[in-house]
Amino acid sequence: MNPSLVHVAAAFAAGILLIQITPFVPSPGMLLGLAAGAAALSVLLIRFRRAFLVGFWISIAILGALRAESVERSYADLYHRAPFLEEVTGIVVSYPDSQEGRSTFVFAPDNLPARLRVTLFWADDATESVCYGDRLRLRGSVKAPPQFTDFDYRAYLAEQSVFAVMSVDGSLGIERLGRGGSSILRVGNVFRDRLLRRLDEALSAENAALARGLLFGETTALSNEVSDAFRRTGLSHVLAISGMNLAILLAGVWFVLRLVGLRPAVAYPLVGVSVLAILWLVGLPVSLVRAAIMFGFLALGSVLADLGFILRRSVLLSHGLAAAGVVILAIRPAALFDVGFQLSFGATAAILAWATLPARPGSPTSEHPTRRTLLRKAVTYGSDLVAVSLAAQAGTAPFLAWHFGMLYPLGLLANLIVVPLATLALWVGVVAMFLCATPLFSPVAVVFGALLTAMTWTVKGLARLPLTTVAVNVPFAIVLAGASLYAFAALDVARRNETLSMHLQLGHAPNALLDRVQSSR
Helix, strand or coil: CCCCHHHHHHHHHHHHHHHHHCCCCCCHHHHHHHHHHHHHHHHHCCCCHHHHHHHHHHHHHHHHHHHHHHHHHHHHHHHHHHHHCCEEEEEECCCCEEECCEEEEEEEECCCCCEEEEEEECCCCCCCCCCCCEEEEEEEEEECCCCCCCCCHHHHHHCCCEEEEEEEECCCCEEEEEECCCHHHHHHHHHHHHHHHHHHHHCCHHHHHHHHHHHHCCCCCCCHHHHHHHHHCCCHHHHCCCHHHHHHHHHHHHHHHHHCCCCHHHHHHHHHHHHHHHHHHHCCCHHHHHHHHHHHHHHHHHHHHHCCCCCHHHCCHHHHHHHHHHHHHHHCHHHHHCHHHHHHHHHHHHHHHHHCCCCCCCCCCCCCCCCCCHHHHHHHHHHHHHHHHHHHHHHHHHHHHHHHCEECCCHHHHHHHHHHHHHHHHHHHHHHHHCCCCCCHHHHHHHHHHHHHHHHHHHHHHHCCCCCCEECCHHHHHHHHHHHHHHHHHHHHHHHHHHHHHHHHHCCCCHHHHHHHHHHC
C-alpha cells in the first residue's frame, strides 16, 4: 500500500461526499477537532505503516468534509437572502455573452461573498453594451437558481461561485459607475468582441453560431435543431470550451515547438503561455480554467524531470491529475457533484489509464521497436484514435447514465468522424482569428465556413440514425461504474505486472520486491 497523490485526492473527495449524504451534520469545530485527532493518532502510529496511512487518509477526508461544510453553510444563507435583494452594486467579472436583445454575465457584488448571474434585457433600439470590469448599480429581480429533476442548475452555478440569478431591465435597472477589475482582461474582452463581430460578418448565421461554440464555448445562439443533434449524438463536448478543445490546440503548439528542436523544459513553458493566451481570449470559463489547472500539474513533472530535479520514471500523469483535482475541490467543493467536472476527470483518467499500458511490440516505446512505414504509422494512428475514444467513453459513460439516463451506442462512430473534422475546423478558426485584421481573413473564413457546414451536415446525419441514444436507469449506471472501475484496476494490475517482469528480466528489481516474489513461489 504505497501512498500517493491519488489516495490523497480520493480521501479528500470521499470527505466531501460523506458530509453531503450523512444525516448528522457536525459543526466545523467538531470536524476540525476530529481532523487534528486523526492526524495526531497517525503520527503516534508512524512505526506501523498501514495504521499511519489509514489515519493520515482519514484526516484528509475530514478536512475535505470541513471545507465542504463551511462552503455549504455560507451558500445556504445566501440562497435564503436572494429573493430579498433588489439593488446591488459591484463589478462585471466575466466576458458578457451578448445576443440580440440581451447580455448575460457574472456580477460580483461589493458586500456579498459570492456572485450573481445577471441577464440584462435591452430595448430593441439600444446600442449600449456591457464589458468586463464595468462597475454597475443594478436593480431587478433576484432568486436562487432552480433545481431541475434532470439537472442541478444550482450546483452548476455554485461551481462558478454564483448563488443567485438576476433579471434586469436595461433601460431602467442599470447605472454605470465607472470601471474596475483587470485592465488586461478588459482588453481581452474588447478583442474577443471584435473577433466575434468579424465572424458574424463573414459566416452565415448557422455557421457563426457554431463557430462561437467551437472557439468560445458560447452555444446560446445555436438553433434547436443543431443543438439537439449534437446532444443526441453525444458530441456536446465538441462545443464546450474545456479539455478536448484545449488539448487539440496545445497538441498543435507542442508539435510545432518540438519540430523546431526545443527541449521539453523550454517547450512546456511556451505551451503554458499559450494556455494563458487562450484563457485571456476566451474569458476564464470554469471548464477551461479546470482544464488549464490539469495541464499545469501534468506538465510540471515533465519540466522538473527534463531539468534533472527528479527522475523521469517518477513522473506519473495520474499524480498530476490528482493534484489538479485536490486544488479544484479545495477551491470549490461543489465541483465534485458537477457533471462537467465528473466528465472531464472521468475521460482524462480513462485516457491516462490507457496511455500507461505496457508498450505494444513495434511501438516507439517498446523494447523491440520495428521499422515504422507510412502504412504502419497510419494504422497506429487510427488504432490509437479508436482506443482513446473508447477509453474516454468508458470513463464518461457512468456519469452520463447517472445524470441524464442516457447512453450513446454510436458515440464511438460519431467521435471518430466528427472529432478529426472539429480538430481541423478549430485550427482553421484559430488561424482566421490571427488573420482577422488582414486581407487573408476572407479566404480563410471561407474554408472555415465550409468545415463548419460539413460538421453540421455530419452531426445532423448521425443524429438521424437509429439507436443514437438509449435510455438507462440508475442501477444500470451503478453497474456500469463498477465495470469501469474494475477495468481500470485490471489495467493497473497489468501495468504493474509488466513493470515487475521487466525488472526481473533486467535483474535490477529492488531487493524487497525480489524477496516478495521469491517468497510467493
